[in-house]
Amino acid sequence: MAVIEAEQERGLANAMVPALGRVAQVKKETSDTFTLAVEPASAEPLAGFQPGQFSMLYVFGAGELPISISGDPQERSRLVYTVRSVGKLTQLLVSRKPGDVIGVRGPYGTHWPLKAARGKDVLIVAGGIGLAPLRPAIYHILRHRADYGRLIVLYGARSPRDLIYRRQIEEWARLPDAQVLATVDYGGVAWHGHVGVVTGLFRYVRLQPFHTVALICGPEIMMRYVIWELETRGLQPGDLHISLERNMKCGIGFCGHCQYGPNFLCKDGPIFPYHEIRSWFGKYEL
Amino acid sequence: MTIENVTDTLREHPFLQGFRPDHIDKLAAMASEVRFGKNELIFHEGDESSFFYLLLSGSVALEVPTPGRTVRVATLGHGEELGWSSILPSTHVKQFQARSLEEVRALGFDGERLRHACEEDYSFGYALLRAVLQVVASRLQATRIQLLDIYSPVSSKA
Ligand SMILES: Cc1cc2nc3c(=O)[nH]c(=O)nc-3n(C[C@H](O)[C@H](O)[C@H](O)COP(=O)(O)OP(=O)(O)OC[C@H]3O[C@@H](n4cnc5c(N)ncnc54)[C@H](O)[C@@H]3O)c2cc1C
Ligand code: FES
Numbered sequence A: 001m002a003v004i005e006a007e008q009e010r011g012l013a014n015a016m017v018p019a020l021g022r023v024a025q026v027k028k029e030t031s032d033t034f035t036l037a038v039e040p041a042s043a044e045p046l047a048g049f050q051p052g053q054f055s056m057l058y059v060f061g062a063g064e065l066p067i068s069i070s071g072d073p074q075e076r077s078r079l080v081y082t083v084r085s086v087g088k089l090t091q092l093l094v095s096r097k098p099g100d101v102i103g104v105r106g107p108y109g110t111h112w113p114l115k116a117a118r119g120k121d122v123l124i125v126a127g128g129i130g131l132a133p134l135r136p137a138i139y140h141i142l143r144h145r146a147d148y149g150r151l152i153v154l155y156g157a158r159s160p161r162d163l164i165y166r167r168q169i170e171e172w173a174r175l176p177d178a179q180v181l182a183t184v185d186y187g188g189v190a191w192h193g194h195v196g197v198v199t200g201l202f203r204y205v206r207l208q209p210f211h212t213v214a215l216i217c218g219p220e221i222m223m224r225y226v227i228w229e230l231e232t233r234g235l236q237p238g239d240l241h242i243s244l245e246r247n248m249k250c251g252i253g254f255c256g257h258c259q260y261g262p263n264f265l266c267k268d269g270p271i272f273p274y275h276e277i278r279s280w281f282g283k284y285e286l
Numbered sequence B: 001m002t003i004e005n006v007t008d009t010l011r012e013h014p015f016l017q018g019f020r021p022d023h024i025d026k027l028a029a030m031a032s033e034v035r036f037g038k039n040e041l042i043f044h045e046g047d048e049s050s051f052f053y054l055l056l057s058g059s060v061a062l063e064v065p066t067p068g069r070t071v072r073v074a075t076l077g078h079g080e081e082l083g084w085s086s087i088l089p090s091t092h093v094k095q096f097q098a099r100s101l102e103e104v105r106a107l108g109f110d111g112e113r114l115r116h117a118c119e120e121d122y123s124f125g126y127a128l129l130r131a132v133l134q135v136v137a138s139r140l141q142a143t144r145i146q147l148l149d150i151y152s153p154v155s156s157k158a
Helices: A002-015 A088-094 A128-143 A166-173 A198-204 A220-232 B003-012 B021-030 B111-120 B122-148
Strands: A019-028 A033-040 A054-059 A063-068 A079-084 A101-108 A121-127 A151-157 A178-184 A212-217 A240-243 A271-273 B032-036 B041-043 B051-057 B060-066 B069-076 B097-100 B104-110
Touching (some): A033 A088, A054 A079, A063 A079, A063 A088, A063 A101, A079 A128, A121 A128, A128 A166, A128 A212, A151 A166, A151 A198, A178 A198, A198 A220, A198 B122, B003 B021, B003 B104, B021 B111, B051 B111, B104 B111
Parallel strands (some): A121 A151, A121 A212, A212 A240
Antiparallel strands (some): A019 A033, A019 A101, A054 A101, B032 B104, B041 B097, B051 B104, B060 B097
């Protein structure tokens, strides 16, 4: 018994040791959001990932935080993260310079159901920084275009200045086999796109219930409105997949910090089919 | 557009879903096709409400001019209506300005004639005001969501 426990402890200790990553590039997306590309800083390669998974990034001397991987899953030489500075750790992370070393654990968590979505239309709805964990799914679908039906991307942000990946969105919007619409809550006269809440974009898309899988990520309040709208349009709760956020510590289902109903978000999530968590969704005391 | 074409177009228009055929005919008799070039001001803030439009193609921005800059607060496109306040009594003035973002085609209705038609035929008036109320309700809902600032990063439990 003692041997098994010692083994388990050793396994846990190993799982908590981060690999070393060197920041290769930092790109400013908006006034508070930056995209960092991280390459292995030692001979050990960084692990590959599935779209939607996250890493625990360690800012040495300060602490660790969960950040979704936002790059191309096919690209093996680096991991890409898009970080919005909201507090101490994210501020420290976005002020890393090329050459700086950070710790990287993972990837962890569940991923977008891209296998199950084969043959169906894929609707992607993102709000704000929520486009970051969805971007790997878009890369995947564009790379395996024949495996999927229509690709619809609806993206909302507060203002044109808050849109991330702006050039890339424009490129996707030009693709003949994708419908990509961005909207902002308010804009100046230089903005020629949609103005209005992200749910307002649904009137421009034709959704086929039972033939559409929706992948949704953004602040919870936005996802709530999106889910209402999609259920009204006949999509089934099992076809709606959402990515949730809670504070995390270990990232591997050990500390209980990220408990959400009967689930641990780091290991059972962060991506859930909506029907599995609908009784807890929107209850903020959880 | 012939009157038959106008009737067909109105029948297909999402705003008029559920309208009775005789109500559609009544609207068709009052409709005139209008076009606006790109970047044209369709109405100004403070204008007395006059025309009600059903948009057929192109998109329109609702804007609020403020000192130094103009803020776009909503865009409307095919299948939507513009200028619902023209159905209200004529003391009502526009609270936004509307600008075409590209070439816009619409069916326009004189607000006063519409009001008249509503007074004369209550069942038509009820159908029209119910459709307008639906639009107003969904715009109110959208405005509330905008006020919630749903993209701010404080919605999760931290
Ligand atoms: C699975 C997962 C994936 C994530 N992916 C990303 C990502 O790709 N990019 C990214 O920028 N962030 C992401 N986050 C959120 C990120 O981990 C937090 O923003 C970060 O931990 C905050 O730490 P801090 O020290 O900077 O802020 P704190 O000092 O801890 O908090 C500062 C302020 O930010 C708010 N805050 C804290 N955490 C969050 C949160 N999770 N969401 C919203 N507001 C928060 C607090 O309420 C507080 O007002 C993810 C979180 C999870 C759980
Ligand atoms: S973060 Fe420790 S259990 Fe999820």
